[in-house]
Amino acid sequence: MNATKVNTQTGKIILAPMEGVVDATMRHLISRLGGVDLCVTEFIRITGYVLPEKEFLKSAPELATQGRTAAGIPVVIQLLGSEPELLAMNAERAAQMGAPAIDLNFGCPSKTVNKHRGGAVLLDEPDIIHDIVRAVRQAVPANIPVTAKMRLGNLDKSLAIDNALAIQEAGANSLAVHARTKVEGYKPPAHWEWIGRIKERVDLPVVANGEVWNCEDYQRCRELSGCDDVMIGRGLIARPELGLMIKSFQLGQSSEGEAWSKIILLLLEYFDFVEQKLPPKYVHGRIKQWLHMMRPQRGEAEKLFFEVKTINDLNDLRSILEREL
Numbered sequence: 178m179n180a181t182k183v184n185t186q187t188g189k190i191i192l193a194p195m196e197g198v199v200d201a202t203m204r205h206l207i208s209r210l211g212g213v214d215l216c217v218t219e220f221i222r223i224t225g226y227v228l229p230e231k232e233f234l235k236s237a238p239e240l241a242t243q244g245r246t247a248a249g250i251p252v253v254i255q256l257l258g259s260e261p262e263l264l265a266m267n268a269e270r271a272a273q274m275g276a277p278a279i280d281l282n283f284g285c286p287s288k289t290v291n292k293h294r295g296g297a298v299l300l301d302e303p304d305i306i307h308d309i310v311r312a313v314r315q316a317v318p319a320n321i322p323v324t325a326k327m328r329l330g331n332l333d334k335s336l337a338i339d340n341a342l343a344i345q346e347a348g349a350n351s352l353a354v355h356a357r358t359k360v361e362g363y364k365p366p367a368h369w370e371w372i373g374r375i376k377e378r379v380d381l382p383v384v385a386n387g388e389v390w391n392c393e394d395y396q397r398c399r400e401l402s403g404c405d406d407v408m409i410g411r412g413l414i415a416r417p418e419l420g421l422m423i424k425s426f427q428l429g430q431s432s433e434g435e436a437w438s439k440i441i442l443l444l445l446e447y448f449d450f451v452e453q454k455l456p457p458k459y460v461h462g463r464i465k466q467w468l469h470m471m472r473p474q475r476g477e478a479e480k481l482f483f484e485v486k487t488i489n490d491l492n493d494l495r496s497i498l499e500r501e502l
């Protein structure tokens with residue numbers, strides 16, 4: 178496919194939903210750094226009943242603050258399930274609680290989720306996808322967007338366009354496409370040109386997603402997909418300031434990114450939040466997880482990760498991090 182001309186001075190950056198990684202603390206810290214226009218919660222799995230408000234608040238405490246992070250960035254509530262009516266009732270509740278938008282997950286590759294006919298396996302059945310989006314769209318007030326996030330397919334890409342058309346016909350307000358099938362997992366490359374093919378066939382805003390790690394990836398992704406808006410997951414965890422770097426890049430300015438000491442301060446703040454939230458035995462794992470995810474983009478993280486890998490004592494771990502300041 179030919180590269181499409183895009184105006185890279187516009188376009189939203191969306192922090193991708195990431196179960197077990199992008200929780201409210203992460204959304205708070207990354208949105209406060211800047212450069213991110215929208216966040217999405219980790220998927221909230223809907224099985225069998227309408228969740229009580231406290232369950233929604235667990236995944237999305239931002240619902241208590243007009244559905245926004247402290248930095249004022251809206252947080253979309255993502256639901257995952259396979260029963261249209263049940264999803265619709267849950268979406269209605271989230272909307273009543275102040276969700277700025279509802280997103281539907283059609284991409285999760287988890288075996289447990291897929292076994293219960295949720296996530297990426299639904300991409301084999303465009304009719305069900307259509308019914309889910311339509312039921313949710315009808316249940317949620319018209320002023321609250323209903324969006325969908327899909328992969329290119331389950332086992333192959335043969336239904337990619339059919340799924341996108343089903344989502345459009347059912348009334349979705351926008352569609353994010355992770356440019357890989359379920360079986361392609363997270364293995365590079367992401368097929369950005371496939372997002373372009375979808376975009377040519379539908380008439381709703383399409384958000385490009387997958388494998389954007391730096392400003393050059395961002396530009397190439399936009400050119401090949403033809404999309405204005407880009408959703409970034411691992412790239413923003415590896416480089417929390419990537420949104421800011423891209424915004425500078427859009428203005429024609431180059432940015433080196435944050436100093437390592439500033440990233441360590443962020444990690445120490447994360448440490449404090451995690452300690453308040455989780456039992457002590459789980460805290461070191463979350464800190465190491467973030468550091469591990471920074472490794473592809475920062476040599477300093479690579480070195481530090483190996484140093485702390487076997488340290489489970491929280492005081493020792495904190496001292497090692499503080500030494501980097």
Ligand SMILES: Cc1cc2nc3c(=O)[nH]c(=O)nc-3n(C[C@H](O)[C@H](O)[C@H](O)COP(=O)(O)O)c2cc1C
Nearest residue numbers: 193194195196219220282355387388389409410411
């Ligand atoms: C650990 C992890 C958890 C994820 N959880 C979700 C999720 O809850 N909902 C969802 O729609 N996608 C989820 N994804 C997929 C991401 O949103 C995104 O589509 C994928 O990582 C590709 O984008 P990236 O290359 O920018 O990371 C997850 C991905 C990872 C790596």
